[in-house]
Amino acid sequence: MSASDRLSPCARIGILGGGQLGRMLATAGARLGLDVVIFDPQQACPASRVAAETITAPYEDLDAIARFAQSVDAVTYEFENVPVEAAREAARHAPLRPGVKALDVAQDRITEKTFLNENGAPTVAFRRVRSADDAKVGTEDLGVPALLKTRRFGYDGKGQAVIRDVPAAANAFVTIGEQPAILEAFAPFARELSVIAARGLDGTIEIYPLSENVHADGILRETKAPARSNKALRAEASRIAEAILTALDYVGVLAVELFELEDGTLLVNEIAPRVHNTGHWTEAACRVSQFEQHMRAVAGWPVVDPAPIRKARMINLIGDDVDAWADWLVHPNAVLTLYGKRQTRPGRKMGHVTLLDD
Amino acid sequence: MSASDRLSPCARIGILGGGQLGRMLATAGARLGLDVVIFDPQQACPASRVAAETITAPYEDLDAIARFAQSVDAVTYEFENVPVEAAREAARHAPLRPGVKALDVAQDRITEKTFLNENGAPTVAFRRVRSADDAKVGTEDLGVPALLKTRRFGYDGKGQAVIRDVPAAANAFVTIGEQPAILEAFAPFARELSVIAARGLDGTIEIYPLSENVHADGILRETKAPARSNKALRAEASRIAEAILTALDYVGVLAVELFELEDGTLLVNEIAPRVHNTGHWTEAACRVSQFEQHMRAVAGWPVVDPAPIRKARMINLIGDDVDAWADWLVHPNAVLTLYGKRQTRPGRKMGHVTLLDD
Numbered sequence: 001m002s003a004s005d006r007l008s009p010c011a012r013i014g015i016l017g018g019g020q021l022g023r024m025l026a027t028a029g030a031r032l033g034l035d036v037v038i039f040d041p042q043q044a045c046p047a048s049r050v051a052a053e054t055i056t057a058p059y060e061d062l063d064a065i066a067r068f069a070q071s072v073d074a075v076t077y078e079f080e081n082v083p084v085e086a087a088r089e090a091a092r093h094a095p096l097r098p099g100v101k102a103l104d105v106a107q108d109r110i111t112e113k114t115f116l117n118e119n120g121a122p123t124v125a126f127r128r129v130r131s132a133d134d135a136k137v138g139t140e141d142l143g144v145p146a147l148l149k150t151r152r153f154g155y156d157g158k159g160q161a162v163i164r165d166v167p168a169a170a171n172a173f174v175t176i177g178e179q180p181a182i183l184e185a186f187a188p189f190a191r192e193l194s195v196i197a198a199r200g201l202d203g204t205i206e207i208y209p210l211s212e213n214v215h216a217d218g219i220l221r222e223t224k225a226p227a228r229s230n231k232a233l234r235a236e237a238s239r240i241a242e243a244i245l246t247a248l249d250y251v252g253v254l255a256v257e258l259f260e261l262e263d264g265t266l267l268v269n270e271i272a273p274r275v276h277n278t279g280h281w282t283e284a285a286c287r288v289s290q291f292e293q294h295m296r297a298v299a300g301w302p303v304v305d306p307a308p309i310r311k312a313r314m315i316n317l318i319g320d321d322v323d324a325w326a327d328w329l330v331h332p333n334a335v336l337t338l339y340g341k342r343q344t345r346p347g348r349k350m351g352h353v354t355l356l357d358d
Numbered sequence: 359m360s361a362s363d364r365l366s367p368c369a370r371i372g373i374l375g376g377g378q379l380g381r382m383l384a385t386a387g388a389r390l391g392l393d394v395v396i397f398d399p400q401q402a403c404p405a406s407r408v409a410a411e412t413i414t415a416p417y418e419d420l421d422a423i424a425r426f427a428q429s430v431d432a433v434t435y436e437f438e439n440v441p442v443e444a445a446r447e448a449a450r451h452a453p454l455r456p457g458v459k460a461l462d463v464a465q466d467r468i469t470e471k472t473f474l475n476e477n478g479a480p481t482v483a484f485r486r487v488r489s490a491d492d493a494k495v496g497t498e499d500l501g502v503p504a505l506l507k508t509r510r511f512g513y514d515g516k517g518q519a520v521i522r523d524v525p526a527a528a529n530a531f532v533t534i535g536e537q538p539a540i541l542e543a544f545a546p547f548a549r550e551l552s553v554i555a556a557r558g559l560d561g562t563i564e565i566y567p568l569s570e571n572v573h574a575d576g577i578l579r580e581t582k583a584p585a586r587s588n589k590a591l592r593a594e595a596s597r598i599a600e601a602i603l604t605a606l607d608y609v610g611v612l613a614v615e616l617f618e619l620e621d622g623t624l625l626v627n628e629i630a631p632r633v634h635n636t637g638h639w640t641e642a643a644c645r646v647s648q649f650e651q652h653m654r655a656v657a658g659w660p661v662v663d664p665a666p667i668r669k670a671r672m673i674n675l676i677g678d679d680v681d682a683w684a685d686w687l688v689h690p691n692a693v694l695t696l697y698g699k700r701q702t703r704p705g706r707k708m709g710h711v712t713l714l715d716d
Binding site for chain 2: 006009010023026027030031032033034035036048049050051052284287288296301302304305307309310322325326329330332333335336337338339340341342351356
C-alpha cells in the first residue's frame with residue numbers, strides 16, 4: 001500500500017445504505033476525522049443523523065448514485081443487497097471497497113456456495129431448484145430435513161422453508177413464492193460460529209476472535225466472544241476467512257458464518273461482505289472495532305491487530321426487547337447501543353447490549 | 359429521579375457549541391439513540407458533521423437560540439464561554455443542563471474562586487485587580503511569582519501574565535489589555551491533577567479516577583490515568599468535586615483542575631462545567647466515557663459507575679503534531695481520535711491519542 005493510496009484525514013467516505021450498520025460505521029469514521037456521506041432511499045434513516053451529508057434517492061436512480069460517488073473519495077456499502085447496478089455505477093466514479101465481486105457472490109446463494117467450494121471453503125451439499133419437481137428430486141437426493149431458500153434477497157430467515165419429508169417439497173417451493181431457489185442439505189451442527197475478518201488495500205489480513213452465535217426464528221439473538229475453541233478450530237476458521245478474502249481481492253470487513261459439526265468440522269453457512277451483527281461486541285471489547293477496521297480499509301489506511309480486551313456477550317434488542325433500555329442503562333456490565341429507530345416493530349433490530357466479562 | 363423526568367430514547371438534545379467536545383458528545387449521544395442538534399456560529403464546525411441538525415447563528419441571535427431550544431428536549435453546552443444571555447434564553451424553552459449558575463461561576467475567575475472557597479474547596483490566595491496600582495499592591499501582598507489573569511474569557515493560557523517582581527506588575531496589567539483581572543498567588547505545586555465527576559438529575563454523583571496532567575505554554579499536552587495516589591488524596595479530590603457539584607445543583611459532567619502541593623494538599627485551580635480534555639482518556643479506557651455520562655445526565659438518565667477498564671495515557675495532537683496521524687494508526691496500543699478540523703494552526707487541538715496500558 002503506497003502512501004498515495006491513503007486518503008487524507010477529513011476525506012469523505014460514501015456509504016450505500018443508512019441503517020444501523022451505516023450509523024455505526026459513520027460514528028467510527030467520525031472518530032478518525034472522516035466525513036461520511038450516506039445514500040439511502042429512506043428519509044431520516046438512522047445513519048443520516050450522524051453523517052456529514054445524506055442523499056435520499058432510490059438505488060435505481062443511477063444519476064443520484066453518480067452524483068453521490070463523485071462527491072466522495074471512496075464508497076462502501078453497509079448491506080449486501082445493494083443492487084449491483086448501483087454499486088457498478090458508484091465504482092465508475094470512486095473506488096468501491098469492497099468491490100462489486102463480493103456483492104455478486106453474496107447476493108446469490110448458488111453463486112456464493114459455488115464460489116466458496118471452489119476456494120476451499122466447505123459448505124453443505126446443495127442443489128439448484130427451478131421447479132417443484134427440482135425440489136422433490138433434490139430432497140430425495142440430499143435427504144431430510146432439507147432447507148429450501150430463494151437464491152436472492154433472503155435475510156434474517158425470510159424466503160426460507162424447511163422440508164421435512166419428500167412429499168412436502170413441492171409445497172415448500174410454493175411457500176417461498178416459486179422463485180429460483182437453492183435446496184440445502186441440513187447441517188447437523190453443534191454450534192453456530194462466525195469469524196469477522198478484515199483485509200487492507202495492501203492485502204494485510206486481520207482476524208477477530210471466533211464468536212459463538214444463537215439464532216431464533218432466523219434472527220441473531222446473542223453472540224459470545226471469544227467462543228470456546230481449540231487451536232485447530234481457530235486455525236481452520238482463519239484459513240477459511242483468508243481464502244475468501246483473498247479470492248475476492250477484498251478490501252474491508254467481511255463476516256463468515258460457520259456451522260461447527262459434532263466432530264469439529266467447519267462448514268460455511270454464508271458470508272456477508274460488510275460489518276456484521278455478530279461483530280458488534282468488538283466495539284465495546286476490542287481496541288479496534290469492526291467499524292473502525294472497515295473504515296480504515298475503505299480509506300486505504302492500515303488494518304491492524306484489533307487487540308481484544310474483554311470477554312463479551314452481545315444481546316440483540318429485537319422488537320419489544322428495547323423497552324428494557326432503562327434497565328440496561330443501570331446494568332453494571334452493560335454497554336448499550338440504540339439505533340435511533342423511532343418505530344418498534346416485531347422482529348426489528350432496535351439496538352444491542354454488550355455485557356463485558358459476562 | 360422519576361421516570362417522567364427521563365427523556366425517551368430518540369429524544370433530541372441541543373448542544374451549544376460545535377467544536378471537538380460537541381462532536382464527541384454527539385457521537386456518544388448517537389450510540390444511546392439520541393438525536394443531537396448543534397448550535398454554533400461557525401459553518402461546518404466539527405460537531406455539525408455528526409449531528410442530526412445544525413443551526414448556524416451567532417450566540418447573540420436570541421431568536422435563533424429560542425428556535426433551537428424549542429426544537430429539542432434538553433439543552434447542554436460544550437464550553438463555559440457560551441454567553442450567559444444565550445444560555446438564559448435557551449433555558450426559557452428547554453431544561454438547560456448544567457444550568458446557568460455553573461456558567462456564571464465558571465466565566466469569572468473571581469466569582470469562581472469566591473464560590474469555591476465558600477464551599478470548602480481551597481484555592482490559592484487571590485486579589486481583585488482593576489488597575490495597575492491594584493496589580494502592584496496585590497503583588498506586594500501575595501509575593502512573587504504571581505499570576506495576573508483576565509477575570510473573563512481566558513483559556514489555554516490566553517489572557518495571562520506572570521509577575522516576577524513588583525515593578526513588573528503594572529506592565530503585566532498592560533499585557534493582559536488593562537481588563538478587569540485577578541491576581542493569583544503562585545501555587546508551588548508538585549503535580550497538576552484533575553478529577554472528572556458527574557451528577558445526575560437525582561443527585562447521584564459518580565467520580566472518575568484522578569488524572570495527572572502535563573501542560574506546556576498553558577495547553578494540556580498529556581494526561582495519565584489513574585494518577586498515582588493514596589486513599590487520602592483520592593478522598594479529598596472526591597470531597598472537593600462533590601462539594602462543587604452539590605453547591606451548583608449540577609447536572610452533567612464537570613472537571614475540577616487541581617494543584618497538588620508537596621505536602622499533598624489539594625488546591626482547586628479552576629473548574630470547567632463540561633466534559634474536559636483531561637477526561638478524553640475515559641472514552642477508550644472506561645465502560646462509560648465522560649461523553650456518555652454527560653449525555654445520560656442531560657437526558658435525565660442515570661449516571662453510573664464508569665468502570666475504568668484500562669490504564670491510559672492521553673496525548674494531545676496540537677498543531678503539527680497531527681501530521682503523525684499515520685504513525686499513530688499503527689501504534690500497537692493507540693486509539694486515535696481526530697477532530698475533523700480541516701486547517702492545522704499552531705496551538706490548535708487537532709486530535710488526541712489514548713495509549714492503553716502504557
